[in-house]
Amino acid sequence: METGLGNVQIAEKPAGIEGAGFFATSLEKVVGLARKNSIWPLPFATSCCGIEFMATMGAHYDLARFGSERLSFSPRQADLLMVMGTIAKKMGPVLRQVYEQMAEPRWVLSVGACASSGGIFDTYSVLQGIDRIIPVDVYVPGCPPRPEQIIDGIIKIQHLVESESLRRRDSNEYKAMLNTYGIE
Amino acid sequence: MDVAQQDKILSLLGEKYADQILHAGTVFDFFTITLKKDKIVEVIRELYDHPETQFQYLTTLCGIHYPDLEQIAIMYQLHNLYTNVRLRLKIYLPVASPTVPTLTPVFAAANWMERETYDFYGVVFEGHPNLKRILNVDDMIIFPMRKEYPLEDQVRQDKNDSMFGR
Numbered sequence: 505m506e507t508g509l510g511n512v513q514i515a516e517k518p519a520g521i522e523g524a525g526f527f528a529t530s531l532e533k534v535v536g537l538a539r540k541n542s543i544w545p546l547p548f549a550t551s552c553c554g555i556e557f558m559a560t561m562g563a564h565y566d567l568a569r570f571g572s573e574r575l576s577f578s579p580r581q582a583d584l585l586m587v588m589g590t591i592a593k594k595m596g597p598v599l600r601q602v603y604e605q606m607a608e609p610r611w612v613l614s615v616g617a618c619a620s621s622g623g624i625f626d627t628y629s630v631l632q633g634i635d636r637i638i639p640v641d642v643y644v645p646g647c648p649p650r651p652e653q654i655i656d657g658i659i660k661i662q663h664l665v666e667s668e669s670l671r672r673r674d675s676n677e678y679k680a681m682l683n684t685y686g687i688e
Numbered sequence: 689m690d691v692a693q694q695d696k697i698l699s700l701l702g703e704k705y706a707d708q709i710l711h712a713g714t715v716f717d718f719f720t721i722t723l724k725k726d727k728i729v730e731v732i733r734e735l736y737d738h739p740e741t742q743f744q745y746l747t748t749l750c751g752i753h754y755p756d757l758e759q760i761a762i763m764y765q766l767h768n769l770y771t772n773v774r775l776r777l778k779i780y781l782p783v784a785s786p787t788v789p790t791l792t793p794v795f796a797a798a799n800w801m802e803r804e805t806y807d808f809y810g811v812v813f814e815g816h817p818n819l820k821r822i823l824n825v826d827d828m829i830i831f832p833m834r835k836e837y838p839l840e841d842q843v844r845q846d847k848n849d850s851m852f853g854r
Contacts, residue, residue: 622844628837
């Protein structure tokens with residue numbers, strides 16, 4: 505399609521019925537498309553995975569290409585919580601509070617071995633995976649993962665965001681899932 | 689520290705506290721005096737005030753668990769900043785009831801160190817102004833540096849012992 509914007513990539517339009525002067529598709533697909541390409545991540549970086557994240561945001565890898573130009577440092581405006589690094593047990597309640605402060609719909613990306621499972625820190629003071637306190641959508645393995653892997657995780661999140669039903673967050677299953685984490 | 693200095697410290701302590709000294713000698717290149725626990729604060733105050741010793745800086749204080757002896761040792765490391773002489777004092781407490789008077793009246797710096805020792809070893813410092821956990825989560829129910837508690841987190845499920853040669 506000729507956009508007059510040079511090499512700028514425009515997101516593919518969803519499947520729908522097209523005619524002269526109109527285009528019809530489901531609201532869900534349009535909302536999914538918009539959400540997918542404007543994810544605001546909240547970086548929760550505690551250690552070396554955070555350094556890889558900085559590389560991911562930098563010019564070489566440039567997460568902005570995927571619509572995540574704008575990092576949100578307030579959980580209330582963020583769509584995606586990116587947990588990168590070792591979470592000590594003492595940090596657990598803080599992470600949980602950050603998650604609870606995020607508005608629905610919200611997603612969680614667990615980056616690296618420590619956030620996903622405790623990693624090498626199999627010890628009394630470290631949380632053995634953030635999924636013990638908050639639900640996680642995508643896990644990125646690695647110690648630490650390369651920026652390519654983090655971008656792969658983001659793309660997996662984008663896929664979830666795009667294809668999620670608009671009513672999922674109102675469903676009883678979703679509420680029951682949150683209840684298993686003790687979140688109202 | 690040369691032997692003359694060691695003898696001087698020992699003879700100074702011996703004037704008042706000869707009955708408190710259990711052992712003295714160089715352990716791991718560090719002059720160490722093992723004492724009875726009863727008058728430890730008095731002894732340290734004496735070492736602080738006496739013009740010949742002037743151990744007026746508390747480098748560190750920590751616990752050591754000896755499971756075979758069923759004892760917890762408290763190690764005090766003192767430093768004379770005038771002459772750059774260091775001294776280590778050690779007392780032993782029974783693991784069943786590890787209590788010792790607090791050192792905070794002599795060294796304010798002992799406050800956090802004693803909290804840490806309580807946090808990790810469960811040593812009760814009597815008279816401490818604020819004896820509660822300092823590093824670990826408040827709801828922890830164990831004293832993690834005692835040897836009867838495993839280092840690993842027991843909730844971990846992804847580790848197969850056969851892969852770690854155990």
